[in-house]
Each structure stands twice: as C-alpha cells, then as structure tokens.
Amino acid sequence: MGLKRNIVIDSHKFDVVIIGAGLAGILMTIACGQNELETGLFEKDTPGGSLLKLGEIKNIFGYQKITGKDLSYSLFTQAKNNQHVKCFYGCVCFFQRLENGRYLLATTNNSFWEAKAIIIATGSENSYLPKELITNDKKLIVNENYETIWKNIYGLGQIVDNKKSVDILQAITIILKNLQKDNIFHK
Numbered sequence: 315m316g317l318k319r320n321i322v323i324d325s326h327k328f329d330v331v332i333i334g335a336g337l338a339g340i341l342m343t344i345a346c347g348q349n350e351l352e353t354g355l356f357e358k359d360t361p362g363g364s365l366l367k368l369g370e371i372k373n374i375f376g377y378q379k380i381t382g383k384d385l386s387y388s389l390f391t392q393a394k395n396n397q398h399v400k401c402f403y404g405c406v407c408f409f410q411r412l413e414n415g416r417y418l419l420a421t422t423n424n425s426f427w428e429a430k431a432i433i434i435a436t437g438s439e440n441s442y443l444p445k446e447l448i449t450n451d452k453k454l455i456v457n458e459n460y461e462t463i464w465k466n467i468y469g470l471g472q473i474v475d476n477k478k479s480v481d482i483l484q485a486i487t488i489i490l491k492n493l494q495k496d497n498i499f500h501k
C-alpha cells in the first residue's frame with residue numbers, strides 16, 4: 315500500500331496546485347501557465363463556479379458582450395491549452411506539509427499529488443479546509459500577500475477573509491511575485 319502510494323505521488327508533481335476553477339482559480343491557472351509553472355487545476359464540479367450563474371457581462375477581457383457561461387468556457391479552454399497546465403475533475407479534500415517542504419494533496423477519489431505551493435480558490439464552498447486556516451465564518455485568513463499561516467499556501471477570490479473588495483488580478487500579481495521570491499519557479 316505504502317509503495318503504491320509512493321509510485322502515484324512520484325508521477326504527479328506540480329510546482330503549483332490550484333483548488334477550484336471559478337473565475338479566481340482559472341485566471342490564476344492562466345497566469346501560472348504563462349509563467350511556465352507546472353500547474354494542476356482541480357475542480358469538483360463544472361469549471362466556472364459562480365460565474366456560470368451570471369447572465370450577460372459587458373466589456374470584459376476583449377469581449378463586448380459575453381455570458382458568464384461562455385466566458386467560463388473561453389477562459390477554461392485558454393487555461394487547459396497551456397502546455398504547463400493539467401486540469402482535473404476532482405474534489406481536493408486533504409493536504410499536508412511534507413518534510414521536504416512540499417505539500418501532499420488528496421482528492422475524494424483517492425488520487426494523490428505533490429505541489430510546492432497551493433492556491434485555494436474554492437469560493438464560498440470550503441468544507442475541507444484545515445481549521446487552523448479559517449475564521450469562524452469559514453473564510454480563509456491571509457496576510458497582505460494573500461498567504462495563509464502555512465507557507466506557500468495562498469487564498470484567492472471569494473474564499474478570502476478580506477474586508478476590502480478583493481481585486482483578483484491584483485491578488486494574482488502579488489501571489490506570483492511571492493512564488494518567485496520563494497523559488498517556486500526553480501526546479
């Protein structure tokens with residue numbers, strides 16, 4: 315059993331794993347892919363998250379008019395077409411820091427993965443987050459760099475406990491700078 319688990323982990327190593335393919339997770343995935351980070355994006359349902367419920371949106375990312383559903387499809391396609399990105403259907407239910415400083419992640423269907431950094435972009439659904447990382451109202455606690463108290467684990471989008479409105483694109487820029495500073499870019 316232990317041997318089998320090691321073999322699985324060895325074959326799935328990422329620089330960054332992103333949990334949740336809502337707007338926040340998909341945009342973060344595109345940015346990581348463009349920066350040549352080996353990136354895994356996990357979504358437990360349909361990519362797009364709460365964006366799927368939006369009707370027509372005007373003047374966004376070069377579109378004069380687009381529905382939330384079409385925007386999700388377009389952005390998700392852009393993300394998964396990057397050679398550095400792999401997208402998975404799966405619910406991440408567990409992660410733990412390893413002795414080598416990386417993180418081990420597991421999904422509810424028992425697949426195991428390893429990552430140097432994790433971006434939590436699970437929106438309002440956060441049932442599997444470690445209790446040390448969340449507030450009483452189940453929001454993720456982050457500092458000004460969007461980093462949690464666990465090194466190289468970041469929060470992005472609606473899950474973040476931030477009294478100010480969170481600009482996703484600004485947050486992505488800050489997180490990328492920190493990944494660079496922490497040598498996530500170097501193998």
Ligand SMILES: Cc1cc2nc3c(=O)[nH]c(=O)nc-3n(C[C@H](O)[C@H](O)[C@H](O)COP(=O)(O)OP(=O)(O)OC[C@H]3O[C@@H](n4cnc5c(N)ncnc54)[C@H](O)[C@@H]3O)c2cc1C
Pocket residue numbers: 333334335336337338339356357358359360361362363364365368371374404405406407435436437438439440442470471472473479480481482483
């Ligand atoms: C033009 C535009 C700009 C916007 N700008 C912003 C902005 O700057 N800031 C902002 O906050 N909102 C913004 N929004 C709102 C945005 O659409 C979302 O409503 C909001 O940001 C939530 O997105 P999210 O990605 O955080 O969460 P969600 O849309 O809720 O996505 C979370 C995803 O994570 C998945 N998930 C949850 N748990 C797990 C798990 N354990 N494993 C795997 N998958 C999981 C869910 O199934 C879901 O698909 C903007 C909307 C538009 C149209």
